[in-house]
Amino acid sequence: MIQFLSYLLNGISLGSVYAIIALGYSMVYGIAKMLNFAHGDVIMIGAYMSFCAIQYWSLPPIAAIVLAIVVCTALGILIERMAYKPLRTATSLSVLITAIGVSWLLQNIALLIWGANPKSYQSLVNFGSLTLFDGQLHITSETFITIAANIIIMIALTLFTGKTKMGKAMRAVSEDKGAAELMGINVNATISMTFAIGSGLAAIAGVLLCSSYPVLMPTTGSMPGIKAFTAAVFGGIGSIPGALIGGILLGLIEILGKAYVSTELGDALVFAVLIIVLLVKPTGLLGKKVHEKV
């Protein structure tokens, strides 16, 4: 029972990381109507930046996290400007292929700079752990902080999109780009803003992910990226609560699957769930049916 509780917490914690990454996919998809497959690699860059800040430049953890967020935000805007903006009117397939290209580019840049050897990441949010039930249940500070960060981010983002001028502009652009433009909303700036927020979140996700699973290499971001994409689709892409629910459920399925079914099949289970959900409800759990305009 206590064992189960521990798996449950780990699952929610991992799911929280997926949820934060999924937000990036979901927001960018909602506004630019494109799948940014380079998103996972932005996570990896964020993790490397914080790693360097601690290891080589001996910055305090907070400064390392801030540095990672700043670099990733800038990187997100840069990627959008250089790679995606020229393709604003191109077919979605060209944009998709470009995104995969950017993903490979980032991985190879990381390979050039930091090499292929895995680095052992030192947790940035390690404040000891909580022991309950006579030492049977250990809850690490990473678990707590990941879950707390997820909750804070979800609330902040919901307030941002619902209550602020910029957030409303983002929703307007996601509903009808042309009409928003005719109302005087700068669509390009709004899309840049979305990439900036998504990439900033990716940096946080990178720090949290590597603090819990401390192996860092150039491909660290790709698998969580794909799983978070799965989570976004699972929850209903384009929806903030969808990303949250999709992420948490996916984390739980993965951890519980690995614990009770088979360690090797954990990942396979995740994708099997995706296939089943898409068969039953193609728009995802919270997704709305989109009417295509003629």
Place this chain on the structure above:
Amino acid sequence: MTQRKFQKTPVKMVPAPSYGILPERDVGERPVLETRNLGIDFGGLRAVEDFNLVIGKTEIAGLIGPNGAGKTTVFNLLTKVYQPTMGTVLINGRDTAGMNTVQANKLGIARTFQNIRLFGNMSVEDNVRIGLHNQIGYSTVSGILRLPSFWKGERAQHERALDLLSIFDMQDLAGHQAGSLPYGAQRRLEIVRALATNPSLLLLDEPAAGMNPHETEELMENIAKIRDKFKIAILLIEHDMNLVMGICEGICVLNYGRIIAKGTAEEIQNNPVVIEAYLGKQKEG
């Protein structure tokens, strides 16, 4: 309502040419809109050419023509959705060459759409606030930090949005989801949203489409009311001839992308070229 910043220019008042709901019209010295030889090619197809139109400061003008004549294309040219391949568009005397839609909007041109394009998932008030985006603002920084200027801006936006909605008595609907409104109300909300961008020229693309005669009647009164209240010019595309002939002081007829006639309602109604375009040529003998 806020005061619009118009310089006082001497205005020549002339009697309204048509139907009595409008007392007088002024023909300002500087027109709100002036197009010179405006045209666009789509590949080899010349969709609009030699489009010359001048709209006075508070004039209500109509753009009519058979289906496919290029009326909505003209709107897209004026709002810079399409970049013209020839000619110029002047808004308030400023050349719009090379501008994008957002810049044209800031110069004072706003529009509604033939097929309603509201932000359906957002509330009625938020739709209007999107229009107010560039009017009443606060910086993103003060939005994040919740500085006093943020709350002030928010309150000003809220009040202005309700004020604008009250034109159509829609202030009670502010909290409703825009997509759930009845059809006529959605059309009215589109007009309010366009007005929120503080235009000097409002383009209405078939505002009466799908309305019953009673609603159309109401719309006519409201269009005149808007012109008087905001002191703006209105250019409308419409197939409802009662509406066009009823409120438009100047009418421009488009066929196959070319202007075939311009004039008052009476002149247009008796123009043989227009009758031919709409009804076909009468057989001789």
